[in-house]
Amino acid sequence: xxxxxxxxxxxxxxxxxxxxxxxxxxxxxxxxxxxxxxxxxxxxxxxxxxxxxxxxxxxxxxxxxxxxxxxxxxxxxxxxxxxxxxxxxxxxxxxxxxxxxxxxxxxxxxxxxxxxxxxxxxxxxxxxxxxxxxxxxxxxxxxxxxxxxxxxxxxxxxxxxxxxxxxxxxxxxxxxxxxxxxxxxxxxxxxxxxxxxxxxxxxxxxxxxxxxxxxxxxxxxxxxxxxxxxxxxxxxxxxxxxxxxxxxxxxxxxxxxxxxxxxxxxxxxxxxxxxxxxxxxxxxxxxxxxxxxxxxxxxxxxxxxxxxxxxxxxxxxxxxxxxxxxxxxxxxxxxxxxxxxxxxxxxxxxxxxxxxxxxxxxxxxxxxxxxxxxxxxxxxxxxxxxxxxxxxxxxxxxxxxxxxxxxxxxxxxxxxxxxxxxxxxxxxxxxxxxxxxxxxxxxxxxxxxxxxxxxxxxxxxxxxxxxxxxxxxxxxxxxxxxxxxxxxxxxx
Amino acid sequence: xxxxxxxxxxxxxxxxxxxxxxxxxxxxxxxxxxxxxxxxxxxxxxxxxxxxxxxxxxxxxxxxxxxxxxxxxxxxxxxxxxxxxxxxxxxxxxxxxxxxxxxxxxxxxxxxxxxxxxxxxxxxxxxxxxxxxxxxxxxxxxxxxxxxxxxxxxxxxxxxxxxxxxxxxxxxxxxxxxxxxxxxxxxxxxxxxxxxxxxxxxxxxxxxxxxxxxxxxxxxxxxxxxxxxxxxxxxxxxxxxxxxxxxxxxxxxxxxxxxxxxxxxxxxxxxxxxxxxxxxxxxxxxxxxxxxxxxxxxxxxxxx
Ligand SMILES: Nc1ncnc2c1ncn2[C@@H]1O[C@H](COP(=O)(O)OP(=O)(O)OP(=O)(O)O)[C@@H](O)[C@H]1O
Ligand SMILES: [Mg+2]
Numbered sequence: 001x002x003x004x005x006x007x008x009x010x011x012x013x014x015x016x017x018x019x020x021x022x023x024x025x026x027x028x029x030x031x032x033x034x035x036x037x038x039x040x041x042x043x044x045x046x047x048x049x050x051x052x053x054x055x056x057x058x059x060x061x062x063x064x065x066x067x068x069x070x071x072x073x074x075x076x077x078x079x080x081x082x083x084x085x086x087x088x089x090x091x092x093x094x095x096x097x098x099x100x101x102x103x104x105x106x107x108x109x110x111x112x113x114x115x116x117x118x119x120x121x122x123x124x125x126x127x128x129x130x131x132x133x134x135x136x137x138x139x140x141x142x143x144x145x146x147x148x149x150x151x152x153x154x155x156x157x158x159x160x161x162x163x164x165x166x167x168x169x170x171x172x173x174x175x176x177x178x179x180x181x182x183x184x185x186x187x188x189x190x191x192x193x194x195x196x197x198x199x200x201x202x203x204x205x206x207x208x209x210x211x212x213x214x215x216x217x218x219x220x221x222x223x224x225x226x227x228x229x230x231x232x233x234x235x236x237x238x239x240x241x242x243x244x245x246x247x248x249x250x251x252x253x254x255x256x257x258x259x260x261x262x263x264x265x266x267x268x269x270x271x272x273x274x275x276x277x278x279x280x281x282x283x284x285x286x287x288x289x290x291x292x293x294x295x296x297x298x299x300x301x302x303x304x305x306x307x308x309x310x311x312x313x314x315x316x317x318x319x320x321x322x323x324x325x326x327x328x329x330x331x332x333x334x335x336x337x338x339x340x341x342x343x344x345x346x347x348x349x350x351x352x353x354x355x356x357x358x359x360x361x362x363x364x365x366x367x368x369x370x371x372x373x374x375x376x377x378x379x380x381x382x383x384x385x386x387x388x389x390x391x392x393x394x395x396x397x398x399x400x401x402x403x404x405x406x407x408x409x410x411x412x413x414x415x416x417x418x419x420x421x422x423x424x425x426x427x428x429x430x431x432x433x434x435x436x437x438x439x440x441x442x443x444x445x446x447x448x449x450x451x452x453x454x455x456x457x458x459x460x461x462x463x464x465x466x467x468x469x470x471x472x473x474x475x476x477x478x479x480x481x482x483x484x485x486x487x488x489x490x491x492x
Numbered sequence: 493x494x495x496x497x498x499x500x501x502x503x504x505x506x507x508x509x510x511x512x513x514x515x516x517x518x519x520x521x522x523x524x525x526x527x528x529x530x531x532x533x534x535x536x537x538x539x540x541x542x543x544x545x546x547x548x549x550x551x552x553x554x555x556x557x558x559x560x561x562x563x564x565x566x567x568x569x570x571x572x573x574x575x576x577x578x579x580x581x582x583x584x585x586x587x588x589x590x591x592x593x594x595x596x597x598x599x600x601x602x603x604x605x606x607x608x609x610x611x612x613x614x615x616x617x618x619x620x621x622x623x624x625x626x627x628x629x630x631x632x633x634x635x636x637x638x639x640x641x642x643x644x645x646x647x648x649x650x651x652x653x654x655x656x657x658x659x660x661x662x663x664x665x666x667x668x669x670x671x672x673x674x675x676x677x678x679x680x681x682x683x684x685x686x687x688x689x690x691x692x693x694x695x696x697x698x699x700x701x702x703x704x705x706x707x708x709x710x711x712x713x714x715x716x717x718x719x720x721x722x723x724x725x726x727x728x729x730x731x732x733x734x735x736x737x738x739x740x741x742x743x744x745x746x747x748x749x750x751x752x753x754x755x756x757x758x759x760x761x762x763x764x765x766x767x768x769x770x771x772x773x774x775x776x777x778x779x780x781x782x783x784x785x786x787x788x789x790x791x792x793x794x795x796x
Pocket of ligand 2: 534
């Protein structure tokens with residue numbers, strides 16, 4: 001039997017590798033589940049939500065009150081029972097297929113009232129106060145009532161759901177819909193409600209679409225990707241290019257948060273999650289494997305019993321190193337495959353072959369780097385406990401706290417978060433820890449440095465490309481190994 | 493055959509040499525003893541021969557192959573049983589022997605059969621299901637020997653192998669070494685108990701403070717085990733040497749005459765001395781062991 005096969009088997013069946021593989025499987029299960037949660041919380045089960053808009057007009061001595069029930073997709077909801085207590089009586093109606101329910105209420109001359117409407121569906125009852133004015137020139141007609149809803153055709157995107165009921169029950173005329181991209185969404189910056197029109201006009205906003213002759217309309221918010229993650233403003237202009245009242249009785253801009261969930265985005269989250277998972281476990285696995293199958297054997301003298309056999313020092317070093325790396329490669333591949341299966345189970349996609357190759361290759365290079373470092377230490381540190389201690393320190397510094405170290409260095413240098421100096425320093429320091437390899441790869445893949453905390457801009461601005469990251473990866477995979485090999489030949 | 497030339501080992505730069513300019517040849521068909529006190533440099537020498545410690549200078553040639561520059565070839569003809577054998581703790585004997593056999597290019601099946609055969613021979617086959625970490629020191633020595641026997645190398649290095657064995661084990665090892673000698677193998681056996689080598693070694697290299705003190709040849713080995721006569725005389729003069737000369741080698745040591753290499757019957761010696769007007773205050777006859785001889789040899793070096 002070839003000794004390397006024994007060594008690979010020994011590594012693969014070691015407690016370290018098995019336990020870490022099990023943990024990867026467990027955490028990827030949790031990750032898949034959590035990502036699925038992210039997905040569904042961004043896309044609440046919109047079909048179960050009912051929103052009620054209303055408007056009224058006067059016909060003779062009666063109000064004609066119209067309610068419009070729609071769900072979170074902007075789809076009409078029928079059989080919603082609507083009741084209103086008004087003038088000591090209760091009036092009820094049920095929404096029809098189009099979501100409308102009509103109620104006829106007597107006009108009480110000179111009286112302004114705020115009755116409560118209760119509407120019930122599926123055993124839920126929701127109450128809302130409405131204002132009924134004493135004359136026919138009231139605010140709740142001829143106003144566009146707009147809500148942001150989930151686009152039923154693409155649950156990661158949005159639509160505008162519009163209800164309009166004009167004087168005497170007329171439909172809306174032609175409306176031009178415009179939008180404008182506002183601030184980036186961040187803690188403290190979120191969109192919602194209406195904003196003053198300011199100097200908004202058709203010329204400083206972007207045309208989206210036009211709608212004509214409708215009571216209700218549903219327009220998909222197909223905005224460019226630059227709008228993603230931002231506050232957006234919507235304005236309705238009439239044919240005279242004047243801004244119309246929306247959701248309030250004054251001309252206004254509508255303000256929404258706009259964050260889409262695309263398949264690409266979910267994948268990105270999955271890769272980032274994977275990054276976090278593997279960034280922790282792969283260095284841990286490499287360090288433990290290196291310690292248990294080489295360092296400990298070396299420090300305790302066990303390796304001598306093998307070295308006395310017909311093999312050179314370099315031969316033994318290389319054979320152990322490669323058996324370790326092959327075993328870790330197999331473990332990474334199994335881990336990636338398991339994660340992919342979970343991703344498919346929870347999120348409905350398989351990663352592309354390119355992504356899989358990139359993940360496996362990058363993490364194998366990372367593992368080779370850590371393994372090489374431990375092998376070098378094994379030759380420099382003679383006692384088992386000092387070697388174990390040093391291995392733990394390597395893990396803590398390079399794998400666990402490197403991000404903190406980057407922050408501290410930047411803090412000491414006085415670089416502000418998000419500045420060019422900060423980003424530059426973060427990238428230089430990232431290249432010094434093998435743990436940053438996949439973060440850099442992912443940054444190139446996603447075209448953004450957002451995976452490096454506090455960094456801004458695009459990777460290419462800082463020379464981070466597939467080529468440069470691959471070169472860093474190769475250096476990390478090869479240099480510690482070669483150094484260790486050299487030391488193993490020259491030193492006891 | 494192992495040729496050691498000018499072998500030197502410094503563990504620390506500018507420190508004391510653990511082994512210093514050692515020259516020694518370990519011949520085929522011989523059991524070469526290697527004796528020295530604790531810390532004398534026996535283990536360091538043996539580890540350098542085994543190829544697990546790198547010499548600082550000097551060479552070790554094993555059947556023509558240099559242990560440093562031609563290690564694979566040299567290692568093929570060495571079987572080493574270390575002082576404190578240490579193996580992959582979680583492994584079991586048979587699978588570890590199959591792994592070792594792989595270094596000699598022996599296939600799985602052959603290796604397994606051979607392993608079982610050898611483990612029975614060294615009497616640890618019953619422990620085959622036990623992890624090596626749970627072996628006793630003596631069992632580890634037996635396993636270490638077993639792992640050398642996979643291919644029966646030409647040269648054997650036994651570092652304090654009798655130490656820690658039970659009487660049955662000691663008997664087995666002594667017989668085993670004699671067997672190896674009969675098969676024309678070269679055996680190198682270290683010990684700090686010189687008497688272990690009596691009736692076993694063909695020659696004994698004495699090492700002290702890393703330096704080779706002497707090599708006791710087979711005929712000397714026989715001689716030194718003969719008696720020594722210590723005579724205390726008050727009025728020593730030059731003439732006395734003429735009287736003692738026919739009896740053996742006489743030396744004056746601290747007011748005493750020590751007579752070694754006894755050549756003739758000395759029963760009349762005391763009377764003869766008295767007749768010649770010497771005042772004899774003490775006359776003792778001792779059978780000197782290797783041990784005494786050894787301490788005598790290194791005594792001067794060792795007074796610190
Ligand atoms: N790995 C090491 N690092 C530093 N010094 C060492 C090392 N191994 C041995 N020495 C030193 O080299 C000298 C020779 O030690 P060695 O183990 O060869 O002696 P020995 O003759 O085998 O002794 P013993 O009878 O106790 O086994 C000692 O002074 C020892 O302290
Ligand atoms: Mg020793």
